Amino acid sequence: MTKNMFIYETPKDILIVDCGIGFPDEEMLGVDLVIPDISYLKNKKDKIRGIIISHGHEDHFGALPFLLPQLPKVPVFASKLALAIAERKLKENRIKADLRLIDRKRTLKLGDFEIDFIQVTHSVPEAQHMFIKTPHGNIYHGSDFKFDWTPIDKTKIEVEKMVKASERGVDLMLSDCLRSEREGYTDSEQALIEIFEREIAKAKGRFIVTTMSSNISRLKTAIDVSRASGRKIALVGRSIIEIVKIGRRLGYLNLPKEDEVNLRKVDNYPDDKITLLVAGSQAQSGSSLDRIASQTHHNIKIKPKDFVVFSTDYIPGNESSIQTAIDLLMRQGAQVSYMDISEDLHVSGHGARGDLALLINLVKPKFLLPIGGGFRQMKQYSLLAQRIGYQENKILLPSSGDVIEVDQGKASITGRFEARDVMVDGLGVGDVGNVVLRDREILSREGVVSAVVMLDKNKMQTIEEPEVLSRGFVYGQIKDGKEILSLAQKEISRIVNGARKGISTRDLKVAIQDSLEKFFYSTTGRRPMVLLTIIEA
């Protein structure tokens, strides 16, 4: 999941497309979220004419609560569904915003930009591409999509508008590339109906489904198939409850009140008449699925005939947690259908090479720019485009922060500004930087020792025994741990008492720090972080 944000700029005006969050990578210890760095916009706020949200996924709108306060007068444009989802998020954070509904049938004019919207299919309804006309050239903004001709939500892909864009001339096309490593076309979401029918037929007890909460189409399939087989549905987890509420209101989900069961009343029904829709398909720590698996969920305990379906794919980095959760569910007696034994439990919302090639051939842009993937997926997209007939220099593979200039039918990378990962940790936005992360990394591996030395500077002696505490280093209650810390006290006294006369406190501090670090490494093979305080009396 990448924190999507694209800035389109003319001398007069700025248009922003998407404002998403990213998940921290494994080196960002303790970080909750990553948001885009908008320092580039600092002195340009008056130029910003609007933010358009392409569709209702967190990696495309989730940073609004963090960034809108810095861009207070900027209107946010989105489809009905995306607007509803974003609005809920903003309300939660008590952020006021100027939210405006996009009328897909009309051209949206924002300063120098004239934007036409093109409906596409993805894993959430109302996903849109944009044709952006500017005085300097025309852009096709092809965010997340696949060509699903039989989508659950009956969306018609506006292929004709893609051709129209091509006729008007597209200088540069940005295109989703996340699935460019895969040959062929991505399956239709409709394929899941048969799969869910097959799986539910195996369930002798409760049918438990976990999937990405944002995937409204998948939830619809799980609900429809469950109702058709006479099951009531219980919603487990806040994100599922919230999205189902919105999906119902906008008509994307049909779940009559009489078919929904409160979580606490699930046991009033026979197990084979119950479906649970559970949030946390990536086994995120603290999610409903994680708590059910680790037997800490208040309402749901696994029973021997429970049948659990993971209708999801591994997001890189989550494999171990998901596999641990599967093991735990199975140990409690549940039967589990998951990706390693059935590859068909999930279809992606992103187009494979076939879909990507089709978009290129419909839009026929002069230049290409893959987005939404890592460098390896950008590279595969580039190789695909070259096989289609593009010259390599017509495909731009920028890094985050690169500036691309489009003018007179040409596009190229012309510069860059510094775009950091802005990390959100607790209430802090951007106050966790590399120094803090590096310290956390050391603390996580080696632990910490705090040493307090009271110094009689005249006599150059320690006044009392130095106080030495540790956490995450050695266990202080066991013999070895205690011994190491008391040896460390002696080591400190040895250094102080052996120090030359007139040594500065600063130099003495360095000497103690050094010798403690060496002492711990030679006795334990570890390098705990040493926090040393010297008090002169």
Add this chain to the structure above:
Amino acid sequence: MTKNMFIYETPKDILIVDCGIGFPDEEMLGVDLVIPDISYLKNKKDKIRGIIISHGHEDHFGALPFLLPQLPKVPVFASKLALAIAERKLKENRIKADLRLIDRKRTLKLGDFEIDFIQVTHSVPEAQHMFIKTPHGNIYHGSDFKFDWTPIDKTKIEVEKMVKASERGVDLMLSDCLRSEREGYTDSEQALIEIFEREIAKAKGRFIVTTMSSNISRLKTAIDVSRASGRKIALVGRSIIEIVKIGRRLGYLNLPKEDEVNLRKVDNYPDDKITLLVAGSQAQSGSSLDRIASQTHHNIKIKPKDFVVFSTDYIPGNESSIQTAIDLLMRQGAQVSYMDISEDLHVSGHGARGDLALLINLVKPKFLLPIGGGFRQMKQYSLLAQRIGYQENKILLPSSGDVIEVDQGKASITGRFEARDVMVDGLGVGDVGNVVLRDREILSREGVVSAVVMLDKNKMQTIEEPEVLSRGFVYGQIKDGKEILSLAQKEISRIVNGARKGISTRDLKVAIQDSLEKFFYSTTGRRPMVLLTIIEA
């Protein structure tokens, strides 16, 4: 990778099979390795007749250096190759051992146990199964294997001995189950020859191969194919250098001195005449591959025409690191062949369902016990055995530490002893426990604050400003960070000065600790670990 160790016990004697290490899971912060818990053997050392190593992989022999010192007189039996690999490891750690070569043609008698060895194929030569005759029943110990009829190392699988075991009667068979989630048979290692020929033909510059260093057959293929196409070979990384040395000595690798190039002389040759065999295929931090990708390797810098092949699979938990390494290599201009674009760059050393079913049908044991996998793979093995015709109660699915009794033709789980994960961290073995890990987890997310308070207990006042330091919490050099720490100083003084007269130091400490924790959470949303020292003057 599981830390394999199996204890077979009669009233008189004990036989141990394998003595391996495991990798720490993601919650074991800072832990280097995990080794088996042998506290069960504590008062039984005199009964132990020997340790048999099934094959030369770390998860089967790697704990010897840690555990042999506690079992000093116990002989270790292994094949020539496994013995050579284990011996090197023991020498590195300066551990003396009674190492004995297995003669596969003879029955090995160790107290109550009579062991016959059955050669099988795996991703390292000389892998063996064991038929273990005991006074209480016969065991077939089927550690890691697949049925590779055309192995690189020309091993013949001793199928006839499997049938022989069946004729003698097998009460319980332990069987590798790691790949029980896959249908069909695992491919032969030989398949890689064609794949490497295909890949090397694409390489216009250096051909860079990374694979598990322990996979001698894969190294042989890489070397043979490279030499056939006129390339010299350079070895990158200690584990590769060591294993190639052993492989050469025992005749498993044919790499004449004149075809090997020293790493520092690689640039004396044209790029298209060079192959690099690089250790660190899982992008382990600090490995040669990791350093090459992150541009910190002293000798190897990526060049635009370099062609890198990842001949490996993701080990769960390593996906992000591997993908980051691939991105970095590509950004530097290398072409990279990897698992997400070509599934055929690696074949497993473990049998799929076909192999597993074949072994069951050859050995025809009464009871089955899947080993070497997580619970989900054990469960799939059980389902496979049930499809073959076994009743569910003939398949044992124990947890680590469970005791299985075999007698009079029956096998069942009859008890358990506590088998912890013994963690190795630096020089410490077993001194990192759950308390230390829990502290490291908190430190890794939230950081640490050390506060030192000097107290005049009579006046109940702080003598000087409290000293407050932090690491991994907020960055102390920026305005907000500094401010929070100086506000924390004031908070401490407020608590001390407001404390009731006659309060005990202990109660005062609790009050300061509580109020600091609340203060940090309310101002930052974080809960750093607070190390508080009170000094009474």
